[in-house]
Amino acid sequence: MVMLLVGLLTLSCLPWSVLSSDDDRDALLYRVDITLPPKEGRDETADILQIKTTVEGLTDIKVLFSFKELGNSKLFFVFVVEKACSWPQLTSFLSRKGYEVKTTPVYRCSDYARELGVNMSRDFYDMSLEDDEHLLLGKQIFHVKDLTTAEFDKKMRQMFKRDMGILNAGQRAACFRTLASLPVELMHFAPGGSSKMEAVEDLLHGPDTFDLEIIRIQNLAPYVGGCQ
Incomplete structure (x- = not known):
């Protein structure tokens, strides 16, 4: 350390x-x-x-x-x-x-999406989730494997365009990309109530070749302790 x-x-x-x-x-x-x-x-x-x-x-x-x-x-x-x-x-x-x-x-994922040619504003993802006590952290790792750069970028563009549709329909999420080359790693923070799980799962669905880890998290803004 x-x-x-x-x-x-x-x-x-x-x-x-x-x-x-x-x-x-x-x-x-x-x-x-x-x-x-x-x-x-x-x-x-x-x-x-x-x-x-x-x-x-x-x-x-x-x-x-x-x-x-x-x-x-x-x-x-x-x-x-x-x-x-x-x-x-x-x-x-x-x-x-x-x-x-x-x-x-x-x-920001919105910066990455624009690098790929997706017409997404820089503040498209929600950066204010402090009112949601329980959320999900979804970590996605996208492997290039046998794809060309053009093929991989096309898949990522399709994913971001689908995300835009889901978020425009009312789902909230923040998204960041790890500042590195490959593999591409994204993390989403999103409200995790049971009624929203299907939308969150759709949001975290990506191209065919990727690893996904979902962790339940609690917002620290209202944190006062107690058994978890």
Whole structure:
């Protein structure tokens, strides 16, 4: 974990010209996974509330989303880093606590869709899910395998066009792509009530060759603890 934190600090202190460009406006958008390892005497509720309070008080780091996996001591955050070298506020706190941390640069699916030629506005996906207490996190990994680049891009365009139809019909979701080349990895956050499951499953259906993992999560905005 120490090496990960050092790497994160190094990345955050690079010049803006290295971290972002006109073609990659969300180079400083990150998903951060925090796992609280088992520990005798740990007060999980107190720890989670302390993490929640800490991230809400960060300077120049905006909390876009904050979730907890139901049934597990694992938190998911999406941060917008508004100023270089602002990570130490968070990393020093996490290092002292001994939490397991994974940091992944991401960017908006709407930006990716437009790169593919899909006519989608940058704010098409819903970035305000704080009113939904229980949601789903759907992680999709799309493998190119024997497809040409043109064939793969066509499949992804078809998927995004179908997503637009589902979202225009009233389904809500946020979507991010991992900032990497291949395989393409997308993550959706969507309300997970039983009455909406069919629409969510349609939203997460993709091209023939992909892996899908669905996790039930709880919004941290109203989190006050209790048994999960």
